Amino acid sequence: MSPAAPDTGHPSPALIADIGATNARFALVLDGRVTAERTLRCADFPSPAEAAEHYLESAPAPLRPDRGAFAIASPVTGDLIRMTNLTWEFSISGVRRALGFDRLEVINDFTAAALAVPELAEDERVQVGDGTPLPGAPVAVIGPGTGLGVSALIPGPSGWTALATEGGHVTMAPVSDREGQVLAELRKIYDHVSAERVVSGMGLQNLYSALMLLDGREPEPLDPADISARGLDRSDVYCHEALETFCAMLGTVAGNLALSLGARGGLYVMGGIVPRLLPFFSHSRFRKRFVEKGRMRDYLGPVPTYVVTHPYPAFLGLTARLKHTA
Numbered sequence: 045m046s047p048a049a050p051d052t053g054h055p056s057p058a059l060i061a062d063i064g065a066t067n068a069r070f071a072l073v074l075d076g077r078v079t080a081e082r083t084l085r086c087a088d089f090p091s092p093a094e095a096a097e098h099y100l101e102s103a104p105a106p107l108r109p110d111r112g113a114f115a116i117a118s119p120v121t122g123d124l125i126r127m128t129n130l131t132w133e134f135s136i137s138g139v140r141r142a143l144g145f146d147r148l149e150v151i152n153d154f155t156a157a158a159l160a161v162p163e164l165a166e167d168e169r170v171q172v173g174d175g176t177p178l179p180g181a182p183v184a185v186i187g188p189g190t191g192l193g194v195s196a197l198i199p200g201p202s203g204w205t206a207l208a209t210e211g212g213h214v215t216m217a218p219v220s221d222r223e224g225q226v227l228a229e230l231r232k233i234y235d236h237v238s239a240e241r242v243v244s245g246m247g248l249q250n251l252y253s254a255l256m257l258l259d260g261r262e263p264e265p266l267d268p269a270d271i272s273a274r275g276l277d278r279s280d281v282y283c284h285e286a287l288e289t290f291c292a293m294l295g296t297v298a299g300n301l302a303l304s305l306g307a308r309g310g311l312y313v314m315g316g317i318v319p320r321l322l323p324f325f326s327h328s329r330f331r332k333r334f335v336e337k338g339r340m341r342d343y344l345g346p347v348p349t350y351v352v353t354h355p356y357p358a359f360l361g362l363t364a365r366l367k368h369t370a
Contacts, residue, residue: 056109057107058073059071060078061092062153063114063127064189065117065129065190068086069358070083070084070099071356071359078359082102091139092116093138110145112148113366114150115361116152116153117129117152117190120150123135125150128191149365154185155206158206159197159365161352164354167353168353169350172326173334174345177310177347183197184302184305185311188317192297195209196209214239214297215236215238216238219296219333219336229257239297244317248268248287251290252266255286275288276324287324288329294330298311299336302347303343308347313351322351335347
């Protein structure tokens, strides 16, 4: 896998953005290179247009961008966008006009993440467990962050096609009695306990609270970072169990995804949570759960699983998208 080739067809820079439920990350693409990365809090702005304008006011660009590509943590089914875990609601064409762009492409954030996979350098991913990718086979992508993103790369005659999916909202299934009890506890709160309800930042909070309530304890108001920290240093038994359960359930969902897609080209884990847990994650039940699919164990055993360590994988995907749609 090699970096994207320079996009030399446009003298002016392009604006790219990776917009999640918590943060909006902006950068410029000039001569095929990503520069001037900056992260803004979504809560500080009423819409992506205002956030982008704030970024552009201080961006070190020789010319104002006349085009852009945004990746957003939401379904993209038309001009009107209602973000899943954020109050932003906006029109793509309206944002394009507000920024004065000739072209603005908006895609799902994990479509961009999937497009990043062929652009990754070898030192921008860490393999967890055994396995060797099958050339020309589909590739699965999954990523816990504020929510849970899912995508895939499907090979074709003209290259890779990235799927826009909402696979993070599949129904979560338990593997053990303890997980069954946890999900039953969460069904008291949610009509539908999806994978995102347990395998995400909010999922860590849900797991911690459910585990404590099952044992008749009152949960503390901890955020995902607190739970991770206490789980990693084992200072809190429930935080540690929440972290272990998170990794195991991610393995279950990832294995289901790989089976559904026939992803013998590998599965890539992205998002803001897992790269921070790498030593713990590598020794967790993730890989064991990934391959534990009964008669399909021998099918999944050769499928490699990787954690992506590049800080802005969506930027790689957006840059590739700009290059191929120029």
